[in-house]
Amino acid sequence: MKILFSGDSFTYGDELSNREKDRFSRLVSDHFHAEEINLGTNGSSNDKIVRNVFEHLSLWDVDAVVIQFSEIKRFDVYQHNDPAILIKNAVDPLYNEGWVSIAPANIGGEFGEVDHFRKSRAIPYYKHIQDNVTDQQRYFQQILLLQLYLKQKNIPYVMLHLESFKYKHHKVHRPNYYMNQCEEFESIIPNIIGEHFGEYFCPDLRKKGHPEKHGTHPNIKGHRLIADHIIGKL
Numbered sequence: 001m002k003i004l005f006s007g008d009s010f011t012y013g014d015e016l017s018n019r020e021k022d023r024f025s026r027l028v029s030d031h032f033h034a035e036e037i038n039l040g041t042n043g044s045s046n047d048k049i050v051r052n053v054f055e056h057l058s059l060w061d062v063d064a065v066v067i068q069f070s071e072i073k074r075f076d077v078y079q080h081n082d083p084a085i086l087i088k089n090a091v092d093p094l095y096n097e098g099w100v101s102i103a104p105a106n107i108g109g110e111f112g113e114v115d116h117f118r119k120s121r122a123i124p125y126y127k128h129i130q131d132n133v134t135d136q137q138r139y140f141q142q143i144l145l146l147q148l149y150l151k152q153k154n155i156p157y158v159m160l161h162l163e164s165f166k167y168k169h170h171k172v173h174r175p176n177y178y179m180n181q182c183e184e185f186e187s188i189i190p191n192i193i194g195e196h197f198g199e200y201f202c203p204d205l206r207k208k209g210h211p212e213k214h215g216t217h218p219n220i221k222g223h224r225l226i227a228d229h230i231i232g233k234l
Contacts (some may be wrong), residue, residue: 001034002061006052007068010188010226012041012161015217019081022220024153028066032234037062043072045101050142057153064234065157066198068188069143072135072163074103128202143182158233159185160192192229193222201225 005025005037013019013026029036032165039052041049046069053065105121106114114122143159144151150157192199201222218226 001032001063002037002047003029003032003034003066004037004062005040005065005066005068006049006056007040007066007160008044008049008162009040010216011038011066011068012042013040013217013223014042015173016220016223022223024218024223024227024230025066027224028234031231034063043074043103044070045076045103046070046139046142047074048099050146051076051099053146054149057155064156065155066230067146067157068160069139069159069161071103073126073130073141074101075125075130075138076101079117088200098130100118103192110168125179129138132208132221138219140182143185147181147183156234157228159183160230161185162189163187163189186229188218188226193218193225197222 003025005028011023011025013023016022023038025036025038025040025204028034039056041048044052049067049070053067056062057065059083076099079097079100099120102118102122102125104122104126106118107126108114108119147157147159190199197218201218202216
């Protein structure tokens with residue numbers, strides 16, 4: 001049995017001391033005696049999360065899929081391998097041609113330096129283009145497309161989200177066909193972990209002598225709760 005997990009830093013297991021042992025994808029896989037295929041990466045946009053699922057399933061078969069959607073304000077742009085970009089990114093060891101996820105923090109960066117490419121795309125996008133309606137439209141399109149695709153392939157799936165709203169009960173900008181077609185799904189915060197997330201399941205590590213840590217990801221107890229929820233759904 002193989003279970004595919006696609007998501008951002010939550011799925012990756014960021015800030016866990018032993019993420020390969022304690023993240024929810026490992027806990028779920030161990031429960032079902034399944035092979036864990038974890039495609040989670042820090043800072044992933046929903047564009048990347050959905051694309052990873054399509055790309056993997058175009059090459060390999062899996063028995064179940066778990067999708068952890070990220071913040072809807074994130075988006076992807078393609079970074080080309082051309083001389084101008086290479087020069088501007090010469091001091092950036094992370095440079096690589098391909099899709100790059102952009103987040104609001106890339107405007108200035110709360111948690112460190114931002115490379116030129118991300119910053120040059122983030123500033124005009126969040127100033128002149130991005131808005132809630134655009135974000136929500138793209139988001140629900142991604143959900144519906146992925147749900148229909150997985151149903152067509154008869155692959156069981158569980159969908160989770162970081163946002164703190166349940167979309168069928170939230171005032172979001174969507175036409176009725178999204179509301180009627182998209183299935184209900186769960187928010188990780190606060191619906192699964194609970195309203196005491198920050199106090200019990202995600203302590204602020206910056207206050208405990210780790211200023212380099214974000215302090216915004218689930219601890220071991222939080223991952224256990226997420227894993228138990230997924231196990232119950234599968």
